[in-house]
Amino acid sequence: MWVRSAAMLIVLSAGAAGGCGGSGSPLAPSGNVSLVTDLTVVGSPVLTVGLNGYRFTAFAQTAIGFSDVTTSATWTSSNTQVASFTSAGTVNVSRVGSFTVTAVYAGKTATLVVTVQ
Numbered sequence: 001m002w003v004r005s006a007a008m009l010i011v012l013s014a015g016a017a018g019g020c021g022g023s024g025s026p027l028a029p030s031g032n033v034s035l036v037t038d039l040t041v042v043g044s045p046v047l048t049v050g051l052n053g054y055r056f057t058a059f060a061q062t063a064i065g066f067s068d069v070t071t072s073a074t075w076t077s078s079n080t081q082v083a084s085f086t087s088a089g090t091v092n093v094s095r096v097g098s099f100t101v102t103a104v105y106a107g108k109t110a111t112l113v114v115t116v117q
Contacts, residue, residue: 034062039069039108041101047083047116051093058103058110073105082116 043056058073059066075085082097091101093116101112 034064036060036062036106036108039073039103039105039110041103041110041112043101043112043114045112045114047091047093047114049093049096049116051091053090054093055090056101056103056112058105060105060108069105073103076102076104078102083114 038061040059040061041056042059043054047054055070056075057068057070060069071089073089075089075091077083077085077091077099079097079099082095082099083091083093085091096116098113098115101114103110
């Protein structure tokens with residue numbers, strides 16, 4: 001029991017040091033006390049023209065593990081002539097080329113380069 005209390009104290013202290021939210025804060029916007037230390041985008045690096053509704057996945061890493069934050073992340077495409085994201089966070093692929101997927105969550109950014117055939 002003491003070990004759990006000590007671990008909780010460390011997490012709370014780290015959160016307090018990071019601030020109470022706001023711009024660039026490493027705290028999860030959902031109010032989670034855990035610090036987001038990394039963000040990863042998972043998905044296919046090759047897509048086909050005409051594919052609509054494909055969803056990349058974003059995982060946030062904290063001191064207590066990984067969380068799927070796909071629906072909470074903000075998604076963008078570096079080349080909207082090739083692919084663009086809908087308000088629901090899915091991608092529509094319209095032409096051959098390449099683009100970089102960018103996900104942003106809790107002040108962290110992750111990218112993945114995608115080729116469209």
